[in-house]
Amino acid sequence: MSKHTIELTINGLRHTADVEARVSLSDFLREDAGYTGVHVGCDHGVCGACTVIVDGKAVRSCLMLAVQAHGADITTVEGLAEPGGALHPVQETMAQEYGLQCGFCTPGIVMTMAALTGEGKRPTEEQLIDAMSGHLCRCTGYQGIRRAVRKLVAADTGETVDGGAA
């Protein structure tokens, strides 16, 4: 199968690669670029585990071809925390609120939360919960995820939130 050369930025680093046209962005990120934090839970756009940020937007990388990402700026869950190790506020909130168990769905959830709350965006709780409804988690019953959403929204608006973890 013919290969195409793509150039893109992943987590701040330039990548050049030759990929087959049929390779999905999720497979490319995991297998070629080595970002195995991108999880594939369904490969058909329902579970949300593969979500990454492409040019500022949360995108299901299993529904996009790698060749379509030519020229794009991509952030995966590996690129979210500070280089020094400090967790991104979304990651920190998820940990405080016990938003994960097995952690398989988590990278996608964290990326959607990060895309929707970053850079001065102020989603309402309803909007963020709506976005979360595109993520399947089989472990948690969404309790910690819901609390994290509430906390993130409140943090943005400066309100305090009841029910945080001790």
Add this chain to the structure above:
Amino acid sequence: MNAPDRRAGANAGAEPAGRPHAGSGRYIGQRVRRKEDARLLTGRGQFVDDIALPGMLHVAFVRSPIARGRILGIDLDVARDVPGVHAIYTQQDLAHFNVDMLSFYLVSPEVETTPLANGRVAYVGEPVALVIADSRPIAEDAASLVVVDYAEEDPVVTIDDARSGPPVHPGCDDNIAAEMGEQEIDEDLQALLEGAPHLIRHRVVHQRISQSPMETRGVVVSREGAEELTLYITCQSPHLVARWVSLALGLPPGAIRVIAKDVGGGFGLKNHPWKEETAVILAALMFNRPLKWIEDRYENLIAANQAREQEMVLQVALDDDGRLLASHGDYSVNNGAFPQLSECNIAVHMFVWAAYRMPRYGFLTRGWYSNTIGYAAYRGPWAMESLIRETALDVAARRIGIDPIELRRRNLVTLQDQPTTSCMDLPLEDITPAECLEKLLAAFDVAAFRREQAAARKEGRYLGLGIATYIEPTGAAGAITTMTGELAQVRIEPTGKVTATMSTHSQGHGTATTMAQIFADRLGVPYEDVTVFEGDSSRGGFSPGAAGSRQGVIAGGAAIMAADLLAAKFRQLAAHLLDTSVDAIVIDEGMVRVDGAPDKCRPFADIACIAYGEPDRLPPGFEAGLEAQYRYQPPPMTFSSAANACVVEVDADTGFVRILRWISSEDCGNVINPAVVEGQIAGGLAQAIGMVLLEEVRFDARGNPLAATYKDYHLPAIADIPEFEFVHAGTASQSVGGMRGCGEGGAIIGAPTLVNAIADALAPFGEVPVDLPLTPTKLLSLIEGRDLSAKTVDDQHHFIADHPVTVPVSAAAESAPQAPQPAAAPTAEALVDGDWKMVLSTPMGPQEMTGHFETRGQALAGYLSSPEGQMDFTGSVDGANLKFDLKVDKPMKITLKYTLAVTGDKIAGKCKMGIFGSAKVTGQRA
């Protein structure tokens, strides 16, 4: 509605005397941050698909497109020519391994089970050939070019099909995979049922469920020479997988290392390898290159073993006061073609009335083979007991006109009633469902709700309250080979940090966190200084991992015991070095002090360093180093209890159910980490909500799966799940630490709670048939009084509930064969005496044994011997007919009643195994 504080923390109950207790401490009982989160939140977890080995090749399967048929030929020529393809194997290539596809109990299968299809296919998706290629896409390309010629046959799909259809497995007489109990209801019991003032006949149909861990199955196999095999596999216990592979393949156990650092959920699906994983392991042994197979979601939804799909009819007799008089259960479960265990789910009957004062219970329970993907466990595999009992009780309450809460109060076993035994002889010492119910009612104002409900109904809004109670066996150990204790190995390093190796395994359970809490508490060190390793069969010791809500109970006990041994050793050394008594040593966050002597103080790490590096300074006879281990064997079973309430509104125009409130009042004993316990319960409750409202694996009449993507198989999403409120009771159990299991409870109690709420809401329209899932179409059918489903006439017949259910009596009814009566009968001695090789076909698999018989007149004496030991018996003989009894203690105290008949060199008959029903015995002269 105002939610009470869901963080009403654990209040540690009284401790049994003489046992180390956990209670609450600096870390135990606290919402400590999880150790696992840092790597999982940053994408640094290590799941099986993250493993890449040098030289690794990829596997894809050729799968059967039909549910049943013979394979006439397999043409691999075109596929083999695809560039990048290395090999293609069929069962013929793997046959010489003679793999024994063992169950979780390590018992051989009842029917021939091979990794790849052996001449026949028995379900859609059955793997027929395995392709090894440079990449997964190439392997899939080639798989699509393999041409298989089938002679298709009509499949047996449903339980009803299985009852009357041709046997799924050649050589079987029928489709019964397993059976226990009595074919016909005992006359006394029948009289009690028929003579009762109220007899409820309640039917529940439970759909088939896909466990659906978000990480699908997968394995990476690497063979390192003849003596070493490394498996990375997504599983529920690396130790169990290592043991399974060793036994199934006949490999030396030392040669196998199984690694599973992070696993994306298991829920019963990943107990041990099955067809695909085993085929990949064998292929790697043959091909000698590391191989990887990662199941895609389509494969997972059609070809990974599935669960539930059961039907049950429960008859319940009550008096006018609502007191239970007698009951009978008739249960069937679809085992599919190649179940991981031929299952008729005896546990359903063991627990159906365990928490209630039920005088008399009888049952028939059967598992059926069909041309569908095989059965596997799913969180609370016996959960039907709570679903059918709690929904039947609400039907009874409506019928008799008693409040459902009052009905439970009159019948539940309370703490005051105990110790006692259930109607199935389960010993009960400290179950607390009645107490959980009262705690629940303290948190929920039922009277206020009833007023709200009445007001809403006037506006045409249908609110409903569902309440359910249950008990759950957790932390079982000792009755089943694979259900063992747990091992904790812990050391204080020369640095003063603590490292532990556990036999536990987490698929999200957070055992590295909860075990570290225990070690930190018991050793007096900061939580941050403790690291727990698990997930590698080369570390720690055997345990079945996450199965049966056991790790918190058993591993928690092991961690306490090992930590206390180590603490004693450390204190002995510290006392010696600080020249004081052991009792005066105080360990506090990294410092060691002497009580009453503030100047005598040393860093914890200094003492640890001396323990390893300065043998001259150790007390006489002191073993250098600071290491300890303990394997904890808990009481045979520890019960958890709960009562749940939920409030729903059913939209009478659309049939949609909205859950407005949910309270879980549970007794998990001492809680190590409330956030982890609540996480387990919430996850189970969400799965129960999925079962009641959304999820369903369906097949068409040809056995084609109709839910092959997550667009068709509906997992609950965040909008479907309410916020749960928690009330913890905290009655310490008899196990070390006082914990009780919490892994499966939510999945068990959730379904009846929600069904009861829906039934309460829709009571004005009649009884809701419990035919899961309760889709809007089904509920609207009840509301509008007409069938709105586009189903066939046959299905409507099912749907309109309460029609008499006729269960055909199996033609294979077992009875002791009558010995032929020859004209001149030889003496009993000549017929019977000597050694016989016999096989007892138990629900746990065939058990081989040798029988030795000696007759003297009408008296019989002898023994049965098996690898487990020899048991003597005496009995009677009448011509060629033998009768004798054996009393056994495992898995529980029962009497085995043998009735056998000799015909020439053959012996046959049956063994009645108390509540476990009858098993066939066959054999011949040794």
